[in-house]
Amino acid sequence: SWAEGAAARGARIDWHVIENAGHGFFNFSPHLAATTVAVDRFLQDLGWLTPAPGVTPPGGDAPLGETAGNPEGGTTR
Numbered sequence: 916s917w918a919e920g921a922a923a924r925g926a927r928i929d930w931h932v933i934e935n936a937g938h939g940f941f942n943f944s945p946h947l948a949a950t951t952v953a954v955d956r957f958l959q960d961l962g963w964l965t966p967a968p969g970v971t972p973p974g975g976d977a978p979l980g981e982t983a984g985n986p987e988g989g990t991t992r
Contacts, residue, residue: 929957 922928931953933940941950958964 927957927961929953 918928918930931950933946936946940946955964955966959966
């Protein structure tokens with residue numbers, strides 16, 4: 916798969932599995948805020964984004980969901 920090839924070349928891969936979610940699910944509530952937070956954390960972990968103090972996701976959005984780990988060593992949230 917694309918992810919396996921990228922990981923083999925040293926890319927960090929974080930998997931977030933959302934059961935029964937269609938394409939583009941992350942663009943809409945209840946997943947938009949959780950997806951944005953997950954992307955921000957990923958970019959912060961890489962050192963590409965500085966965290967904004969005191970920012971929390973808006974209420975009412977569901978958590979991003981269960982994660983499946985990356986055997987190549989990437990972290991998951």
